[in-house]
Structure formats: C-alpha cells, structure tokens
Amino acid sequence: MTNNKQIGKWLTDMNLGYPLTIAGPCSAETEEQVLEIAHQLKHSKVTIFRAGVWKPRTRPGGFEGIGKKALPWLQRIKKETGLLIAIEVANAKHVKLALEHDIDILWIGARTTANPFAVQEIADALEGSDKIVLIKNPVNPDLALWIGGVERIYKAGIQNLGVIHRGFSSYRKINYRNQPNWQIPIDFKTQFPDIPLICDPSHICGRRDCIENIAQTALDLQYDGLIIETHHNPDEAWSDAKQQITPNVLHAIVKRLVVRAKKFKDEKFIVALELLRKEINETDKLLLQTLSERMQIVRKIGTVKKERNVAVLQTKRWKDVIKKMGQYASLAGLDVNFVTRLFKEVHQESIRQQEEIVNRK
Numbered sequence: 001m002t003n004n005k006q007i008g009k010w011l012t013d014m015n016l017g018y019p020l021t022i023a024g025p026c027s028a029e030t031e032e033q034v035l036e037i038a039h040q041l042k043h044s045k046v047t048i049f050r051a052g053v054w055k056p057r058t059r060p061g062g063f064e065g066i067g068k069k070a071l072p073w074l075q076r077i078k079k080e081t082g083l084l085i086a087i088e089v090a091n092a093k094h095v096k097l098a099l100e101h102d103i104d105i106l107w108i109g110a111r112t113t114a115n116p117f118a119v120q121e122i123a124d125a126l127e128g129s130d131k132i133v134l135i136k137n138p139v140n141p142d143l144a145l146w147i148g149g150v151e152r153i154y155k156a157g158i159q160n161l162g163v164i165h166r167g168f169s170s171y172r173k174i175n176y177r178n179q180p181n182w183q184i185p186i187d188f189k190t191q192f193p194d195i196p197l198i199c200d201p202s203h204i205c206g207r208r209d210c211i212e213n214i215a216q217t218a219l220d221l222q223y224d225g226l227i228i229e230t231h232h233n234p235d236e237a238w239s240d241a242k243q244q245i246t247p248n249v250l251h252a253i254v255k256r257l258v259v260r261a262k263k264f265k266d267e268k269f270i271v272a273l274e275l276l277r278k279e280i281n282e283t284d285k286l287l288l289q290t291l292s293e294r295m296q297i298v299r300k301i302g303t304v305k306k307e308r309n310v311a312v313l314q315t316k317r318w319k320d321v322i323k324k325m326g327q328y329a330s331l332a333g334l335d336v337n338f339v340t341r342l343f344k345e346v347h348q349e350s351i352r353q354q355e356e357i358v359n360r361k
C-alpha cells in the first residue's frame with residue numbers, strides 16, 4: 001500500500017478543490033431537509049454532500065437513521081445540484097444499496113473501523129469497485145487498527161481511498177467530544193503520504209464554537225480536506241444537533257480559513273529555516289542529554305529504595321514535583337498543561353526504570 005500514487009489520484013483527477021470540502025447533515029431526515037441543505041451548499045467550495053442514512057447510535061432507542069428510503073432523495077440532490085454524494089456504510093447490505101443507488105463516496109464510521117469483521121464484510125461487498133472509500137479512524141487511539149482497516153479495503157482492489165480523522169474517544173472529556181490526538185494522523189500520513197487525509201472537526205469538537213479552530217489546525221498540518229456537518233436548522237437536527245452549523249456559517253468559516261503553501265521556493269527563507277532547524281536539533285540533543293542524566297539519578301534512587309525496601313512510588317514526592325514544575329512552567333513561559341503531560345510521561349518512565357532495579361533478583 002505504501003507509495004502507491006494511484007490511491008490518492010481521484011482527488012486531483014476529479015478536480016474537487018483544495019481543501020476538499022464535504023458538507024451536509026449528520027443524518028438525512030426528510031426529503032425537504034436534505035434538498036434544502038444541498039441547495040444552500042451548491043455554488044460554494046463544497047463539492048461533496050454528506051448524509052448519514054443508517055446511524056450508529058451509542059444507545060438504542062434514539063433515531064437510527066431513515067434507512068434506504070433516503071437513497072433516492074440523495075440521487076435527486078446529485079441530479080439537481082451536481083454535488084457528489086457520500087454516505088456511511090457499516091455492513092454488506094449498506095454497500096449493496098449504496099452501489100445500486102450510485103452513491104459516489106462511501107465512508108466507514110469510527111465504530112465500524114474498530115471492528116475488523118465488519119470492515120472485512122464491507123471490503124468483500126466492495127470487491128473491485130471504483131467507488132471512493134473513506135475510512136474514519138477507529139474510536140480508540142490505535143494506529144495499527146486504522147491502518148488494518150485501510151489495508152482490508154485496499155486488498156479488495158479499491159484504489160480510490162482516503163482517511164478521515166474524527167478524533168478518539170476518551171473517558172474524561174475535557175475540551176472535545178473526541179480527543180484529536182494529532183500525532184496519530186501525523187504518523188499515518190508519514191507512513192502513507194499518498195492517501196488523502198481529511199479532518200472531521202464536527203465529531204472532534206462536538207460543539208460549534210471550536211470547528212473553525214480545528215479546521216485551521218488541520219490545514220496547517222497539510223490535511224487534504226474537511227468534512228463538516230451542516231444543517232439548515234441545526235438546533236432542530238435529529239442527531240448531533242450541538243455540533244452542526246448552517247451552510248452560511250460554513251461558507252464564512254471556509255472563507256476565513258488560511259490556506260498556507262505546502263512547499264516553499266524562496267532561497268532566503270530556506271536558508272533561515274535551515275539555520276533554525278539546526279538550532280532545534282542542537283536543543284533536542286541537549287534535552288535528551290538532560291533526560292539521560294535524570295534517569296541515571298532515578299536509577300541511583302532505585303538502588304537506595306531497593307536496599308531500604310521502600311516503595312517505588314512516593315505520592316507526596318510526586319505531588320511536589322508536579323507542583324514545582326507547574327510553577328517553573330509559568331515562569332519559563334511554557335504551557336502548564338503541556339509541562340504536566342510531559343512530566344507524567346517522564347515520571348512513568350522513571351517508575352519503570354526503578355521497578356526494574358527493585359525487582360532485579
């Protein structure tokens with residue numbers, strides 16, 4: 001799958017614009033609703049209309065989608081507006097119906113990507129199709145599972161592929177409905193640079209006010225496109241009401257987004273950047289050197305603890321460290337949350353090293 005330019009060729013061949021902009025409601029609700037939204041979206045940067053027809057709901061009893069009844073509505077949208085149509089598929093029956101109704105793009109939802117049996121069933125039903133298939137990241141932050149999902153579809157002979165980053169579920173929800181964990185899609189992109197990467201700010205945010213920010217970050221990270229839930233009357237939407245925005249708000253956001261150059265040509269700029277990067281490399285070496293020194297001291301403490309038969313984790317000491325580091329962080333102009341996260345990692349490694357020492361026979 002690596003280095004197969006064919007995989008992402010559809011994006012340039014089809015002239016779908018940069019950034020590729022997919023919009024439409026979380027769910028198709030009525031024929032009037034989808035038509036109204038689609039007509040408000042045409043003549044804009046949006047080239048693909050999304051709508052969920054079968055909705056994977058966390059708990060039963062909610063609105064689980066209109067089902068196949070909505071497929072002719074979407075065909076009508078394609079005819080009237082020229083927008084391509086994207087829907088979610090979660091099993092072989094969905095794929096069959098999507099193919100019968102000439103749906104252009106099929107996406108695999110986050111809950112489905114997490115289940116290799118379901119992805120394989122979809123792959124088998126798609127065998128040899130020339131449709132575009134977009135694979136969302138699995139709900140859990142597992143890069144290998146995401147790659148596995150893409151591989152299953154690729155092995156079924158699907159050449160037109162893309163992936164969607166929609167954030168990752170976490171027990172403690174602080175700022176986001178689904179944590180973005182940007183490093184995971186960066187790792188994906190590094191391994192598979194030819195697979196188009198699309199960001200879904202709606203499902204990352206779970207609310208309207210952070211969509212623009214997340215979309216801008218995605219563009220700054222060289223994403224190829226965005227998928228944003230859009231509804232003519234978001235507050236009344238039958239699913240995901242809190243995160244949907246009107247077509248007008250979407251147009252305004254898309255207009256404000258800054259598209260930055262992916263590559264640079266200016267000689268002076270290249271030289272300046274190179275110098276700064278050299279400085280970073282030197283600083284990184286110093287950081288590692290300091291970390292290594294810290295771990296040597298950690299191991300010495302480990303030996304002392306072993307001699308005295310003292311527990312590795314000393315909660316009071318750990319609380320002091322994290323408090324002090326928080327104070328230093330502010331003084332050093334660093335983000336306290338970042339420093340806390342960093343020291344939690346460092347502390348875990350310190351514990352691992354001391355565990356090795358105290359348990360050595």
Ligand code: PEP
Binds near residue numbers: 052
């Ligand atoms: C959706 O796009 O409406 C959806 C259900 O998303 P996800 O699979 O990312 O939860």
Ligand code: MN
Binds near residue numbers: 229239
């Ligand atoms: Mn949704």
